[in-house]
Amino acid sequence: MLSCNNITKIFNKGTLNEKKALDDVTLQLNDGDFVTVIGGNGAGKSTLLNAIAGSFFVDGGTLQLDGEDITFMPEHKRARLIGRLFQDPLKGTAPDMTIEENMALAAGRGGKFSFGIGIGKAQRAYFRERLEKLGLGLENRMKNKMGLLSGGQRQAVTLLMATMSVPKLLLLDEHTAALDPATAEKVINLTKEIVEQEHITTLMITHNIHSALECGNRTIMMDDGKIILDINGDERKNMTVEALLQLFRLKSSKELDNDRMLLTK
Amino acid sequence: MGDVLSFLESSVTQGIIYSLVAIGLFISYRILDIADLTVDGSFTLGAAVSATFTINGKPLLGVFMAIISGMLAGCVTAFLQTKLKIHPIMAGILTMTGLYSINLRVMGKTPTLSLMRIDTIFTPFERLLGDKNASYLVTSVILLLLVLILVIMFFKTHLGLCVRATGNNEAMVRSSSINVDVMKFIALAIANGSVALSGAVLAQYQHSANISMGTGIVIIGLASLIIGEIIVGKKHLIQNAIAVVIGSIVYWIIIALVMRADIDVSDIKLLSALIIILSLSYPVIINKIKFFRQKATGNRLAQTKGEK
Ligand SMILES: Nc1ncnc2c1ncn2[C@@H]1O[C@H](COP(=O)(O)OP(=O)(O)OP(=O)(O)O)[C@@H](O)[C@H]1O
Numbered sequence: 001m002l003s004c005n006n007i008t009k010i011f012n013k014g015t016l017n018e019k020k021a022l023d024d025v026t027l028q029l030n031d032g033d034f035v036t037v038i039g040g041n042g043a044g045k046s047t048l049l050n051a052i053a054g055s056f057f058v059d060g061g062t063l064q065l066d067g068e069d070i071t072f073m074p075e076h077k078r079a080r081l082i083g084r085l086f087q088d089p090l091k092g093t094a095p096d097m098t099i100e101e102n103m104a105l106a107a108g109r110g111g112k113f114s115f116g117i118g119i120g121k122a123q124r125a126y127f128r129e130r131l132e133k134l135g136l137g138l139e140n141r142m143k144n145k146m147g148l149l150s151g152g153q154r155q156a157v158t159l160l161m162a163t164m165s166v167p168k169l170l171l172l173d174e175h176t177a178a179l180d181p182a183t184a185e186k187v188i189n190l191t192k193e194i195v196e197q198e199h200i201t202t203l204m205i206t207h208n209i210h211s212a213l214e215c216g217n218r219t220i221m222m223d224d225g226k227i228i229l230d231i232n233g234d235e236r237k238n239m240t241v242e243a244l245l246q247l248f249r250l251k252s253s254k255e256l257d258n259d260r261m262l263l264t265k
Numbered sequence: 266m267g268d269v270l271s272f273l274e275s276s277v278t279q280g281i282i283y284s285l286v287a288i289g290l291f292i293s294y295r296i297l298d299i300a301d302l303t304v305d306g307s308f309t310l311g312a313a314v315s316a317t318f319t320i321n322g323k324p325l326l327g328v329f330m331a332i333i334s335g336m337l338a339g340c341v342t343a344f345l346q347t348k349l350k351i352h353p354i355m356a357g358i359l360t361m362t363g364l365y366s367i368n369l370r371v372m373g374k375t376p377t378l379s380l381m382r383i384d385t386i387f388t389p390f391e392r393l394l395g396d397k398n399a400s401y402l403v404t405s406v407i408l409l410l411l412v413l414i415l416v417i418m419f420f421k422t423h424l425g426l427c428v429r430a431t432g433n434n435e436a437m438v439r440s441s442s443i444n445v446d447v448m449k450f451i452a453l454a455i456a457n458g459s460v461a462l463s464g465a466v467l468a469q470y471q472h473s474a475n476i477s478m479g480t481g482i483v484i485i486g487l488a489s490l491i492i493g494e495i496i497v498g499k500k501h502l503i504q505n506a507i508a509v510v511i512g513s514i515v516y517w518i519i520i521a522l523v524m525r526a527d528i529d530v531s532d533i534k535l536l537s538a539l540i541i542i543l544s545l546s547y548p549v550i551i552n553k554i555k556f557f558r559q560k561a562t563g564n565r566l567a568q569t570k571g572e573k
C-alpha cells in the first residue's frame with residue numbers, strides 16, 4: 001500500500017541549525033492498516049507525515065503509494081490520493097466560506113472541475129445526509145460560514161471533507177489535541193467509524209497513549225527521527241500503557257519527555 | 266436644479282466606470298488577499314490599447330483587446346509571484362514599472378492620445394438617445410452589469426470556489442488537490458482584466474488617454490471598495506457586488522463635491538488622501554470607540570459596586 005524506503009529529511013542542511021528530522025526511515029503499510037504513531041516532542045512524527053503528504057521533498061529514499069512512485073509528486077497532486085487533518089482546526093477549512101461551499105470543494109478532490117453554477121440539489125442533499133450522521137445539528141447550518149463553528153465542529157467537518165471522496169491514505173496529525181476531552185473522544189470515535197466503514201489505510205499521530213493502543217491495529221513509536229518500536233497483533237493486544245512506557249525507556253534510554261503526553265485516560 | 270442633476274449624472278457615470286477597478290481590487294485584495302499594485306499599470310494599459318484601436322476606428326474591439334491585455338498583465342504578476350517566488354507587492358510594482366514603457370509604446374511614444382470627434386463605444390447609444398450624457402450612463406451601466414453577472418457566476422462555479430478558497434486558506438486548497446498557483450493566475454488575470462476594461466472605457470468617455478492616468482488608481486479602487494463595504498456590507502457575493510458599485514459612486518460624488526466647494530485645486534490630492542485614510546481606518550476607529558465605551562461602562566459598574 002504505502003512504502004517509505006529509507007527516507008531521510010534534513011532541515012537547514014549545512015548550517016549550524018542542521019537537524020536530521022527523519023533518519024533513514026523505512027515503513028510499510030498494508031491495505032487497511034490503521035497505524036497509530038507516538039513519540040516525544042520533536043521525534044519526527046509530523047515530519048514523517050509531511051514527507052508522505054509532500055509538504056516538502058525528502059532528501060533521500062523513495063516513497064510509493066499503491067505501487068506508484070510519489071517521491072517527487074507535488075503536494076497538490078498527492079492530495080488526490082491522500083486525505084489529511086492537522087492539530088489546528090483552522091487549517092483544514094476555509095473560514096469565510098460556508099459549510100456547503102467547503103464541502104463542495106472537498107467533493108471536487110480527485111475529480112475534474114465542473115463548471116456548473118452553484119451547488120446542485122443532489123449534491124446538497126448528499127452533504128446534508130453526511131452532516132446528519134455527525135449528530136451535531138450542522139445539517140441545518142449549511143449556509144453558515146465555517147468560521148462560526150467551534151474547533152470540534154470544524155474538525156468533525158474537516159474529517160468528513162477529507163474522507164468524502166475516499167482517499168487511499170488518511171494522515172491525521174494529532175487532530176484531536178486542540179479539543180476538549182469530551183469533543184476529542186467524539187471526533188476519535190467518528191474517525192474510527194469512518195476509517196472502518198470506508199476501509200481507509202490510516203496513519204494517526206496521537207499524544208494519548210491510551211487511544212494509541214485502543215485505536216487501529218498497529219502502533220509505531222518514534223524517537224530522534226527513527227522508528228524505534230513497531231507492534232501489532234497479540235503483542236499489541238497485551239500491551240499496557242505502563243509496559244509501553246517501559247519499552248520506550250529501554251529503546252531510547254530516556255524518559256518520554258512529552259509535556260502533552262497523556263499517560264492515562 | 267438641472268445643474269445638480271447633470272453634476273450627479275457625471276459623477277455617477279464616473280463612479281460606474283471606476284467601479285470596474287473596485288471589482289478588480291475586490292478580487293485581488295479581498296478574495297485573493299493580495300495587495301496587487303499591477304493595477305496602476307494595467308489601468309493605463311487598458312486605456313492605451315482602447316484609445317489606439319478607437320483612433321483606428323475600432324472602439325469595441327479596442328475595449329475587448331484592453332481586457333485581454335489587462336489579463337496578460339495579471340498573468341505576468343502571477344508568474345513573478347508563484348513561479349519566481351517574488352513578494353506579491355514587489356511583483357506588482359515590477360509589472361507596473363515595466364508596463365510604463367510598454368504603455369508608452371502602445372501609445373506611439375506620445376504621453377497623450379486625443380479621441381476628440383472620433384466614434385467611440387458611446388456613439389451608437391448617443392445616436393439612438395440623442396443625448397451624449399445619457400449614452401455615457403446607459404453604455405457604462407450595460408458594461409458593468411455584464412461584468413458583474415460574469416464575475417458573480419464565475420465565483421459560483423467549482424473553479425470559482427477554488428479561487429475563493431485560495432485566498433482564504435491556501436493549505437486547505439492544496440490538500441484538496443488544487444493547484445494554488447493556477448488559481449492565482451486566474452484571479453489576477455480576471456482582476457486586471459476588469460481594471461484594464463475600466464481604463465479602456467474611461468479613455469473613450471473622456472476622449473483621451475494619458476500615460477499617467479493610472480497613477481494612484483489602486484488607492485481610489487481600494488477606498489471605493491471599503492466605502493461600499495461600510496455602506497452595503499459584505500456578507501455574500503451579491504452584497505459584495507452592490508458594495509463595489511455604490512462605494513465607487515459615493516467616492517466620485519465626494520470628490521466632485523469637494524471640487525465644487527471653494528477648495529484650492531492644489532489641495533485636492535491631500536483631501537483625496539484624507540478621505541482614503543478615513544475610509545481605510547474606519548474599522549479601527551469604530552473598534553476603538555467601542556472599546557472606550559466598554560471600558561467606561563466597565564468603570565461605572567465597578568464604581569457602583571464599590572459604593573455598595
Ligand atoms: N520546517 C522545519 N524547519 C526546521 N526544523 C524543523 C522543521 N520542521 C520540523 N523541524 C525539526 O524537526 C524535528 C522533528 O519535528 P516534528 O515536528 O516532526 O516533531 P514531532 O514528533 O511532530 O513533535 P511534536 O510532538 O512536538 O509535534 C524537530 O527537532 C523540529 O525542530
Ligand SMILES: [Mg+2]
Nearest residue numbers: 045046047173
Ligand atoms: Mg508534531
